[in-house]
Amino acid sequence: MKKIFMLAIALLLVCIISLPAFAAEEVSGGAPVGENSYSEAAPLLTDEDYQRREDAYNEILALSKKDQAILDVKMVHHSELILVAIADGHEKEYAQKFIKQYGSFVVVTNDIAAAESASPELGGLTTGGGPDNSFNNLWIWLVFGIILTGTTFLVLLRRRRCIAALQASNGTVIAQNTTISAKETISAVKKSETVPGDKVLDSILRKIDKNNE
Amino acid sequence: MTNNELRSRITALCTGDRTAFEEIYKNLSTPMYTIILRITQDQLLSEDILQEVFVKLYLSPPASAANPRAYLFQMARNLAIDGVRKRPQFIDLDDCENLVYLPVIDFSQKLDIDDALKTLSLMECQIVSLHVNGGFKFREIADILNAPLGTIIWKYHKAINRLRSHLSGGAI
Numbered sequence: 001m002k003k004i005f006m007l008a009i010a011l012l013l014v015c016i017i018s019l020p021a022f023a024a025e026e027v028s029g030g031a032p033v034g035e036n037s038y039s040e041a042a043p044l045l046t047d048e049d050y051q052r053r054e055d056a057y058n059e060i061l062a063l064s065k066k067d068q069a070i071l072d073v074k075m076v077h078h079s080e081l082i083l084v085a086i087a088d089g090h091e092k093e094y095a096q097k098f099i100k101q102y103g104s105f106v107v108v109t110n111d112i113a114a115a116e117s118a119s120p121e122l123g124g125l126t127t128g129g130g131p132d133n134s135f136n137n138l139w140i141w142l143v144f145g146i147i148l149t150g151t152t153f154l155v156l157l158r159r160r161r162c163i164a165a166l167q168a169s170n171g172t173v174i175a176q177n178t179t180i181s182a183k184e185t186i187s188a189v190k191k192s193e194t195v196p197g198d199k200v201l202d203s204i205l206r207k208i209d210k211n212n213e
Numbered sequence: 214m215t216n217n218e219l220r221s222r223i224t225a226l227c228t229g230d231r232t233a234f235e236e237i238y239k240n241l242s243t244p245m246y247t248i249i250l251r252i253t254q255d256q257l258l259s260e261d262i263l264q265e266v267f268v269k270l271y272l273s274p275p276a277s278a279a280n281p282r283a284y285l286f287q288m289a290r291n292l293a294i295d296g297v298r299k300r301p302q303f304i305d306l307d308d309c310e311n312l313v314y315l316p317v318i319d320f321s322q323k324l325d326i327d328d329a330l331k332t333l334s335l336m337e338c339q340i341v342s343l344h345v346n347g348g349f350k351f352r353e354i355a356d357i358l359n360a361p362l363g364t365i366i367w368k369y370h371k372a373i374n375r376l377r378s379h380l381s382g383g384a385i
Contacts, residue, residue: 168326179381182373189345189376192326196246200260201238204267205231211272 008153012145045080056102057082069094074112082106083115168192214240219281226274234271241282242267245289248342251330252293258300262292280356286347287357290339329379337372340365 045053057075060082064070072085086094086108095108109115168191180188214222214237225233242263250259266289278284330338339358343349351369355362 180377182377185373185377185380186345188326188380189330189341193243193247193346194250195243196260196263200242200246200263201235203260204238204264204271207264207268208271211268 008149011152012149016145053080053082053105056106060084072112074116076116080105083112084108085110085112216280216282223274223276223281226271227276238267241285244346245286247346248286249289249293251338251342252290252335253296258296262289262296265292280353283349283353283357286343290357329376332375332379333372337368340369341372344369
């Protein structure tokens with residue numbers, strides 16, 4: 001029983017430890033990073049590049065006042081990106097529009113805060129739009145781990161049979177587990193010796209005395 | 214009690230030493246009675262046979278026997294087999310050596326090793342009892358039972374596995 005319980009715990013721990021490797025929070029999947037994507041851009045920007053970004057920011061900011069689909073615009077200075085929050089369902093349309101119009105430094109997202117924190121790598125950002133698949137796989141793996149552990153526990157538990165009693169004739173418990181080893185069997189045979197009654201020796205001595213008479 | 218110790222006691226017994234006799238009885242009576250009882254399955258008959266063995270031992274000590282221990286157990290075993298043969302039976306007594314005792318199927322009873330031993334054939338029961346309880350080596354058991362050594366070893370392991378299976382409720 002103890003072995004089954006320890007095995008179940010070990011399986012659960014393996015599932016929990018492996019969760020971070022699978023947990024992912026996607027931010028707006030969709031269009032691939034373009035040819036001139038930020039990840040391929042030169043690390044240093046020229047004055048012209050800064051000016052382009054400034055102009056793009058101002059234009060998108062002005063557009064946001066008229067266009068209700070543009071929820072928010074933010075310039076991320078440490079990565080020189082412009083993050084644009086777009087209403088659900090329009091990410092792809094606006095992403096393609098901004099890429100074509102301004103370049104890949106304009107990033108469409110539906111969560112500016114998360115995009116801003118992930119912006120140094122850009123790998124977590126997309127320049128294209130798409131349906132919002134912000135999805136946390138963590139709970140699925142946890143449920144999977146619990147189900148797997150529980151199933152294993154139940155399967156191993158069912159394999160264990162309960163028997164009425166295993167006891168030698170002298171009261172010694174032979175085994176508390178279902179299966180017993182050869183060593184335990186031999187030990188049980190050894191311990192199950194039957195002692196003859198006391199009268200047997202007396203009877204023998206009487207017969208000997210009778211024979212000697 | 215080893216053969217050397219038994220031999221010294223028998224030597225003393227030849228002079229009528231009751232103390233030596235009682236020492237022999239004290240050391241050998243339990244394993245011998247266990248083996249006899251497992252063959253006969255009859256307590257009274259087993260006690261009679263045990264008495265007969267020790268009376269013969271006292272009256273005619275086997276001083277010249279090379280293996281006095283095996284000699285005594287062989288005598289006990291032969292008397293037990295004869296006792297079983299003489300008992301009224303409804304089976305062919307020629308097959309007594311291969312007699313299989315059917316287990317008592319009563320789930321209200323506790324399982325114990327004696328019930329498990331009943332599932333063995335008579336030969337297997339003797340081999341297991343002589344080896345485990347009597348402390349005999351397989352070669353000595355082969356001499357006692359007048360059977361090949363290989364057969365004795367094979368039957369012993371088969372019997373132990375059967376006991377394991379029975380005691381494990383069939384899980385093995």
